[in-house]
Amino acid sequence: MLSNISVISGKSSEELARKLSKKIKANLVKSSIRVFPDGESKITLSGKISKKKSIVVQSIYPPVDTNLLQALSLISKARETSSQVVAVIPYLGYARQDREFLPGEIVTMKVLGKLFKGAGASKIIVVDIHSLIGFKHFSIKTKNVTAIPELVKYFKKLSLKNPLVISPDQGGKERAKEFAKEFNSNYIALDKKRDKKTGKVEIKTKSIDEVKNRDLILVDDMISTGGSIIKAAQFLKKQKCKRIYVACTHALLMNDAEKKIKKAGVTSIISTNTIPGKTSKVDISKTIAKAIM
Secondary structure, X not given: OEEEEEEXXXXXXHHHHHHHHHHOOEEEEEEEEEEOOOOOEEEEEEOOOOOOEEEXXXXXXXXXXXXXHHHHHHXXXXXXXXXXXXXXXXXXXXXXXXXXXXXXXXXXXXXXXXXXXXXXXXXXXXXXXXXXXXXXXXXXXXXXXXXXXXXXXXXXXXXXXXXXXXXXXXXXXXXXXXXXXXXXXXXXXXXXXXXXXXXXXXXXXXXXXXXXXXXXXXXXXXEOOOHHHXXXXXXXXXXXXXXXXXXXXXXXXXOOHHHHXXXXXXXXXXXXXXXXXXXXEEOOHHHHHHHHO
16 A cells, blocks of 8 residues: 555545545545435545645535535645645536636636635546536646547446447547547537527437447536437437447536436437546546546
């Protein structure tokens, strides 16, 4: 064990923190939570915190505000002992609000930048952040790592028929391109329109001949309610494709999204353990370990 490094496990990322501590041979400090009737969290740590370096691992998925406050509390506690605190936030909630899209909107990423610095984080590591623009609001060191190579490794083990990588929108084109390059296949991006006020999604692409009789991999960074994936899958099924798989880093899958996505014609959803769940079949601890060391 490296006694000069501690991995402090937040409740939202216990399995990932455990795997990470093993990868970097660090001391694991566990946390237990007691939630009071009014919703307040009382956090207790068990284990020795390193004086040199602590790594706090806590994903900020729903309940987002609770997990955020717990992450900040863990960082603050670690900073009391450690001279360096690295915040590993595999899934960073609020990353979508990185600019003022409509007048009067609060840029929440700006608030987060101040909060992480104020809590005592020396550096923040995120996996596949929704937009790198958000990091411009942080004055501490930032690092974004990608889960694409690990996701590709998983898909290479599947027996897919003439696979094609697809982005559900133009915004994810580079992600699909990177996935396809690693996977050694072609890629295309659909045209999608989303209403900024209602959030309603519409596929603008008319028809695609090249998906016919092929297995498809729909690649995205995150799936929340699955609206974009559902619309894309429904459209692609009409184009006479074979099976549709979904590869994503963060599977939030809110409001029965998994069931709705499967109903739209998707064979399987494969995600990473940035958010633990049924679909999180890909371990990202090795990628995070490299970013730390």
